[in-house]
Amino acid sequence: MNINENPGKGKFGYWIKTSITARMFMVGFLTLVLLIPLMYVQDLIKERKNRQSEVIHEIGTKWGEEVVLYGPMLKLPYKTYTEKKVKDEKTNKIYTETIEDIAYVYLFPKSLDVKAEIDPEEKYYGIYKTAVYDSKMKVSGSFSRPQLLEEAEIRDEDILWNKAKIIIKTSNLKGVSSTVKLHLGQSDYEFSSKYNGETDYQPEFVSLHTLESKAIREGDLPMKKNVNFSLQMNVKGSKQISFIPIGKETTTEIRSDWKTANFFGEFLPYNDDKITETGFDARWKVLDINRPFSQYHFNAPPNLRQFAYGVNFMIPVDEYQKSERSSKYGFLVIGLTFLIFFLIQSISKIHIHPFQYLMIGLALVMFYTLLISISEHSNFFKAYLIAGASIIVLISVYSKSILKSNKFAGLIAVSLISLYTFIYVIIQLESYALLVGSLGLFLILATVMFVSRKIDWGNQ
Incomplete structure (x- = not known):
């Protein structure tokens, strides 16, 4: 039917x-x-x-990760004294013993000027691509005798000027393509990588490694007057490049022919003509009053990566x-x-x-x-x-x-x-x-x- x-x-x-x-x-x-x-x-x-993220990370690992520059800083040792009460077991008398130890203070420069020339290019891995670059950085500035030595009641005779060193913290040591040499005062000082067992790692930031010079000669130290320094670094990197403004007055200029610049960080460029037809020329000026940290720190350099600023070269793939x-x-x-x-x-x-x-x-x-x-x-x-x-x-x-x-x-x-x-x-x-x-x-x-x-x- x-x-x-x-x-x-x-x-x-x-x-x-x-x-x-x-x-x-x-x-x-x-x-x-x-x-x-x-x-x-x-x-x-x-x-x-x-x-895609894995491939970009792999390219960056082989070529060089992002570059962060934190320094230079003057690592200055000094003597500290603590008193300890000790009991003599034979006489049962208690007496005071003075224990001498070594502490460190890290001095930031009075002025810091960074000029960076960036030459970026695109790298392909199959269907994926990312941006890598060669960077040429010229860093100059000066150190001055800090007032903190008097403020912290550190006596001149307790300061170990003969053991003072310059340190730089930076990421991507693999990408460094030239000898890192600092001209301080009248002398040149080469840096070597120092491993102290610390990872210095946070998930949201790249790890920073420590570069340290040999002991600074007495005539090149800011014991009584300002001492100028200059430094050149050539580093291969990817993703982005950034700097931490540790100078009492920090100026930065980054130039490149990259046309899709993305500026980031705690501070932005001050010049309105930073973007040009051929690329960009960005400039920053940061004073110590603009940032919430002082010009010196005891025991260890603080983690200041959150105050970094710079340029992102990532290719916008959305x-x-x-x-x-x-x-x-x-x-x-x-x-x-x-x-x-x-x-x-x-x-x-x-x-x-x-x-x-x-x-x-x-x-x-x-x-x-x-x-x-x-x-x-x-x-x-x-x-x-x-x-x-x-x-x-x-x-x-x-x-x-x-x-x-x-x-x-x-x-x-x-x-x-x-x-x-x-x-x-x-x-x-x-x-x-x-x-x-x-x-x-x-x-x-x-x-x-x-x-x-x-x-x-x-x-x-």
Whole structure:
């Protein structure tokens, strides 16, 4: 017997075909089911993004990590005395014993001037790329006899000037491509790497290593007058370069032909003409009153990396971020597309099988795999255009075969074009994303309400 001739027999397929409520539940269930492959796509995007980070880190490890310069500093030892009461076991008398020890004070320079010439280039590893650079740094300044020696009641005879040394803390020793030599006073001093067993590591910062000179000659020390110094360093690095303003007055100038400079840190360049047609020429000036630390520190140099400033040379690759943001709208795209087919089915009485809904949903999910794979070899706009056009053509042709109407197929195509354009605009916007998204959803809701008024909801 034909099911259409005897609806009273009632089968599940007939109920799905004729009941609006059943179709609503079916469409909602399929939408939820398609969230499973959509989550797998989001995991794929995260995996590819992590792979990119691993490759960039690998390139940086081989070429040289980011460069941070902290110094030079004068490491000055001095004698300290503590009194300890000791009991003589034979006489049971208690007497005071003076214990002599060595402590250190780290003196920052009176003036510090840094000039850096950066020559960046792009390095490729498969489909991934990152920025690396050669840097030539000229550091100059002066040390002065600090007032702290009197303020801290350190006597002149307790200061071990003959054991004073210059230290520099810096990252990326692997990238140093020339001998590090400091001209202080009338002499030159070479530096050697010093390992003291300390990791000096924090997850949010690169590790800093210590370079130390030999003992400074008496005539080159700021015992009575200011002593000038100069230093040159050639370092290969990646990602970024930064400096810590430890001078009482610190000036910095960084030049490069890199056209996508991103300045960061606690202090920003003061010159308005820092960006030029051929690159950038950025300048900083930081006074001791501008930062919350003093010109001297006892026992050990403090961790001042949070006050570093400089330039980031990372290539702005946001394809993965945009793909990830796009996939977060996947539920909206699938739901609204199914809603359009549901309204067409309800108004025109054309039957659409659940399997056909499923095929349409899988095509919508396939959009994101196309997007991420194409964007790895092109920019995001081209990838979005190609992936979107492919899926729109596929679904439009498929809908023509199941709806048997050019008009409905055209409506589907226009709706998908509008929807994907709407999503793309939201992704590009930052400050106005919420406003545009809210207005767009309002218009979509108004359209659905307008169209659905023609449906005979009495057929439940």
